[in-house]
Amino acid sequence: MKELTYPFDERQIRALKAGDAVEISGLVHTGRDKFHKFFADGGKIAVDFRDGALYHCGPVCVKAGDGWRVVSAGPTTSVRENPYEPKFIASSGVRIIIGKGGMDAATLAAMKKHGCVYVQAVGGAGALYAASVKRVAGVDLFEEFGAAEACWHFEVEGFRGVVAMDAHGNSLFDKVASASDALLREIL
Amino acid sequence: MNTVEKLAGLIRETSSSLPEDVESALAKAKRREQGGSSASVVLGTVLDNVRLARKLGSPLCQDTGTLAFYIDASLRRKVSPAVVKKAVALATTRGYLRKNCIDSVTGKSYDDNCADGAPVIHYVDWVEKGCVRLVLKGGGSENMSRQYSLPDSTLGAGRDIAGVRKCILDAVVKAQGFGCAPGILGVCIGGDRATAYEVAKEQLLRSLDASGESSDAVLRRLEKSILRESNSLGIGPMGLGGKTTLLGVRIASRPRVPASFFVTVAYMCWACRRGSLKFKV
Incomplete structure (x- = not known):
């Protein structure tokens, strides 16, 4: 298990290999469909993503006093952000994308060029990931997009995942997909 | 306890507690995978999550999905669509369900998860007498x-x-x-x-x-x-x-x-x- 702590160091990120199990600690920002479209359309918020982590997640959060309690916060499917992610990686300097299902070749190439990895979180493990959020540091775009699509700023501890796309151009998904395709052709 | 509270309890239980047969199939699968492999790490995370969600009564997945009720037809009056919707709205306020229901034309959220056709309710003759069954299926x-x-x-x-x-x-x-x-x-x-x-x-x-x-x-x-x-x-x-x-x-x-x-x-x-x-x- 490799430990990664915000701010994420480019050399450490580039040294990761597809298949490595990791635990992430520190600041993680959520952003999904509306967030990506917002940036692609030229929108701006006062958040510095450089050396940071972006999490494809639409959490369940409930108000608790002045702050928030995160009830469930697992990953959402990442492919929907394929059209936007290469540009976001290039312009933001983000080092880790967390999500599920992996992303396309253009995103993989952008990761290689800019020093970024894709971490597969476990789909459905919402309660466990919520428990790894120690504090909600803030939220942007809440009024505009609602709770599930807002950009939440989570302080996490021991957030578990597997590097599925590394900064060397390797994707675990591609490897498994081509192997399983070959096996399927054999048994059909 | 009134019917609305009982149904809200069913929603919470369903959202937070995986059925035994599914959990035991996951545990069996974990034993089959090689220790330290991605598969083993993923299944370990899944099983930890299942236990934690049950303990906390929290949604085990944040996508609380489409709610489909299968209700014994003889309960049509006691467990009417209006009663089911009240329970869904209550469960949403309490954080058992995500605000997960979007108008497909306007894009607006139905913040109580209730609309024409949501939740999905079937009155059927094939569930056990007096039974309400519920499935949550994520997107x-x-x-x-x-x-x-x-x-x-x-x-x-x-x-x-x-x-x-x-x-x-x-x-x-x-x-x-x-x-x-x-x-x-x-x-x-x-x-x-x-x-x-x-x-x-x-x-x-x-x-x-x-x-x-x-x-x-x-x-x-x-x-x-x-x-x-x-x-x-x-x-x-x-x-x-x-x-x-x-x-x-x-x-x-x-x-x-x-x-x-x-x-x-x-x-x-x-x-x-x-x-x-x-x-x-």
């Missing part, structure tokens, strides 16, 4: 459900059980990485397009234990062989590789007209949230 898995029409020349699938098998295996391979494997398949062979999707989804109510196997010998054999063959493809939990791609397969058939032969696959993620509640009748 990631719903997007992986498919319908095939035989013959299918790209798959080389003809109008027989061998053709049906090819369709189902194709659906498994196409779902990799996306459907939150290890998944569960509900399958309907035949029927018309609309009914077949309903029937395929209903199969997800059946237990993964031997008690849930098909009583038809041909379908039972097919359930077992599809499970074995899918798990030999190396797709694994979350599509990261491994021995566990499916936890179970449940198949039913419906008659068809001569011109149509549909194979319909309802893909369910490992978070197969089903619950039930019994009223005295």
Whole structure:
């Protein structure tokens, strides 16, 4: 298990290999469909993503006093952000994308060029990931997009995942997909 | 406790507590995978999550999904659509459900998860007397459900059980990485397009234990062989590789007209949230 702590160091990120199990600690920002479209359309918020982590997640959060309690916060499917992610990686300097299902070749190439990895979180493990959020540091775009699509700023501890796309151009998904395709052709 | 509170309790229980047969299938799968592998790490995380969600009574997945109620028809008055909607709204306020219901034309959120057609409510004669059954099915898995029409020349699938098998295996391979494997398949062979999707989804109510196997010998054999063959493809939990791609397969058939032969696959993620509640009748 490799430990990664915000701010994420480019050399450490580039040294990761597809298949490595990791635990992430520190600041993680959520952003999904509306967030990506917002940036692609030229929108701006006062958040510095450089050396940071972006999490494809639409959490369940409930108000608790002045702050928030995160009830469930697992990953959402990442492919929907394929059209936007290469540009976001290039312009933001983000080092880790967390999500599920992996992303396309253009995103993989952008990761290689800019020093970024894709971490597969476990789909459905919402309660466990919520428990790894120690504090909600803030939220942007809440009024505009609602709770599930807002950009939440989570302080996490021991957030578990597997590097599925590394900064060397390797994707675990591609490897498994081509192997399983070959096996399927054999048994059909 | 009044009916609305009881139903809100059912929603919380269903959202936070995975059925025993599913949890035990996951635990068995974890033992089969090599220690330290991606598959083992993923399944370990899944099982930790299942235990934590149950302990906290929190949604085990943040996508609390489409709510589908299957209600004994004799409860139509006591458990009316209005009563069910009140319970759904209450469960949403309490954080048992995400605000998860969007108007498809305006894009606006129905913040109480209630609208025309939401939640989905079926009054049926095939659940136990006095019973309300509930399934929560997330969008990631719903997007992986498919319908095939035989013959299918790209798959080389003809109008027989061998053709049906090819369709189902194709659906498994196409779902990799996306459907939150290890998944569960509900399958309907035949029927018309609309009914077949309903029937395929209903199969997800059946237990993964031997008690849930098909009583038809041909379908039972097919359930077992599809499970074995899918798990030999190396797709694994979350599509990261491994021995566990499916936890179970449940198949039913419906008659068809001569011109149509549909194979319909309802893909369910490992978070197969089903619950039930019994009223005295």
